[in-house]
Amino acid sequence: MNRVKSESSWEMPDPDQTDLPSHDDDSVKAPPRRKADVQLKKGPWTPSEDAVLEAYVKKHGVRNWNVVQKETGLLRCGKSCRLRWSNHLRPDLKKGTFTKEEKNLIIRLHHRMGNKWAQMAAYLPGRTDNEIKNYWNTRVKKCLRMNTPEHPPNICMEASNEDQHESADSNFSEKLANDLLHENGPYVPDFTWGSSIGVQESLSNAPQLPDISFSNLLALNFTSKNYDFIGQANQENVLKESEILFPVLNPTINGTFDGSHAFSNGNFSTSRPITGPSKMELPSFQCVASDPNNWCTYLSTSAMQRSSYADLCVQSSAVAASAKFESICMAPRDSGQLEELLPEAQALSSLENQQLSVGSLSPPSVGTPCDAMVEPTGLDLFERDTNLYALIDSCLSAPPLCPASPDEFQPAIILSAPNPAFGSTEPTVPQYEQGYFSPHPEDSRTDAFSPWYTMPAVYQ
DNA sequence: AACAACGCCAACCGCGGGAGA
DNA sequence: CTCTCCCGCGGTTGGCGTTGT
Numbered sequence: 001m002n003r004v005k006s007e008s009s010w011e012m013p014d015p016d017q018t019d020l021p022s023h024d025d026d027s028v029k030a031p032p033r034r035k036a037d038v039q040l041k042k043g044p045w046t047p048s049e050d051a052v053l054e055a056y057v058k059k060h061g062v063r064n065w066n067v068v069q070k071e072t073g074l075l076r077c078g079k080s081c082r083l084r085w086s087n088h089l090r091p092d093l094k095k096g097t098f099t100k101e102e103k104n105l106i107i108r109l110h111h112r113m114g115n116k117w118a119q120m121a122a123y124l125p126g127r128t129d130n131e132i133k134n135y136w137n138t139r140v141k142k143c144l145r146m147n148t149p150e151h152p153p154n155i156c157m158e159a160s161n162e163d164q165h166e167s168a169d170s171n172f173s174e175k176l177a178n179d180l181l182h183e184n185g186p187y188v189p190d191f192t193w194g195s196s197i198g199v200q201e202s203l204s205n206a207p208q209l210p211d212i213s214f215s216n217l218l219a220l221n222f223t224s225k226n227y228d229f230i231g232q233a234n235q236e237n238v239l240k241e242s243e244i245l246f247p248v249l250n251p252t253i254n255g256t257f258d259g260s261h262a263f264s265n266g267n268f269s270t271s272r273p274i275t276g277p278s279k280m281e282l283p284s285f286q287c288v289a290s291d292p293n294n295w296c297t298y299l300s301t302s303a304m305q306r307s308s309y310a311d312l313c314v315q316s317s318a319v320a321a322s323a324k325f326e327s328i329c330m331a332p333r334d335s336g337q338l339e340e341l342l343p344e345a346q347a348l349s350s351l352e353n354q355q356l357s358v359g360s361l362s363p364p365s366v367g368t369p370c371d372a373m374v375e376p377t378g379l380d381l382f383e384r385d386t387n388l389y390a391l392i393d394s395c396l397s398a399p400p401l402c403p404a405s406p407d408e409f410q411p412a413i414i415l416s417a418p419n420p421a422f423g424s425t426e427p428t429v430p431q432y433e434q435g436y437f438s439p440h441p442e443d444s445r446t447d448a449f450s451p452w453y454t455m456p457a458v459y460q
Numbered sequence: 461a462a463c464a465a466c467g468c469c470a471a472c473c474g475c476g477g478g479a480g481a
Numbered sequence: 482c483t484c485t486c487c488c489g490c491g492g493t494t495g496g497c498g499t500t501g502t
Contacts, residue, residue: 129490130471134468141466
């Protein structure tokens with residue numbers, strides 16, 4: 001949105017009419033405390049101000065924003081300059097509305113990170129934390145109004161899938177715990193969108209990792225076998241709803257199980273540490289108030305709480321659980337939120353034509369997808385979902401495996417999307433004299449997922 | 461056409477952490 | 482060790498455009 005036209009005539013002269021880069025020595029050499037003496041301008045930036053700032057940054061790079069303010073003569077505080085640059089003038093910014101893939105990613109990231117906008121932005125090239133924040137706040141309002149969960153149930157369930165990795169691989173758990181301990185490095189669980197860490201860890205430490213993907217299976221379950229007891233609803237419709245509500249199924253598919261057994265065998269861990277600080281900002285709690293029967297709540301509550309909830313779930317009937325899902329699936333649709341996912345659902349509609357029996361789920365042949373995952377490809381981050389869908393398709397069309405019990409889970413095949421960190425073979429971010437990105441300190445970790453556009457050594 | 465509600469966006473503010481004097 | 486400065490982050494506000502009534 002261009003708000004330039006709304007530029008009001010402020011008390012300070014517009015740079016257009018003033019000696020813009022006055023470069024006045026007085027301003028340059030003025031002691032810091034002069035700041036208070038200068039009547040700084042507020043409000044929308046004018047194109048001329050933008051030009052001044054942009055030219056300065058491109059010439060000198062970014063260092064001390066207060067110096068920028070002084071040397072350019074802009075009547076803006078350094079803070080404002082930094083904000084303007086990082087949010088609007090940065091050449092790598094991606095303008096326009098979020099794509100559906102980006103929206104999905106934001107949802108997943110938020111489920112994982114909470115209100116860590118800056119960290120989330122690290123996974124969305126060209127997007128700013130402010131954009132993400134604005135999008136999310138809008139979404140929250142929308143969801144509140146529509147009484148829909150901010151995080152689709154599959155997102156909540158994916159959290160449990162993460163537990164599988166943790167429990168199956170102590171090193172992985174350790175690393176994750178370390179990540180969490182150090183406050184949310186850009187750890188990206190492989191279960192969701194295929195991070196290098198997840199992939200590498202899983203492959204190196206647990207080549208035969210029994211990767212029981214509860215959430216994924218459950219998601220599939222509810223879009224397949226179990227939806228046959230979703231009330232009187234038309235199954236096709238329910239399926240479609242489910243697909244909308246489960247826009248991205250978990251890529252880690254390695255077996256099948258009956259949903260009702262999934263809980264009783266305790267195969268899905270509830271020990272996943274809460275991501276990030278123990279702040280109530282954690283989105284998980286926003287899902288659905290404090291309904292212990294609600295899976296969103298259940299899956300995102302602290303380990304201790306979830307342990308007790310687990311008992312509840314163990315004791316509760318599958319019907320009760322499914323009824324819950326039914327309520328979710330049949331909840332009034334947020335026209336905007338869900339409709340934007342409709343294309344995906346339609347893309348997935350081929351699943352409908354598959355025989356969606358739980359027993360029909362089977363891991364695809366080991367090898368190809370893994371290789372594709374390990375070896376960086378040129379795939380864009382957001383092609384991942386497409387791959388997932390294809391994968392799901394292949395899984396659903398594979399011969400039945402149908403283990404009778406969760407104990408019969410097959411050895412894992414860890415399927416993951418290309419790591420965005422390596423997915424692009426070409427740098428898309430121009431290099432500047434000075435770095436203007438601010439990757440999270442954890443980004444520098446060699447073993448961690450590192451957003452590809454923070455890699456240049458332009459770090460200050 | 462007028463109005464209200466909503467959506468989106470830009471920008472500001474306060475705070476905390478890190479670095480350096 | 483303390484203080485100051487700077488930076489970055491997250492929360493919030495306010496304005497404009499769009500949509501619905």
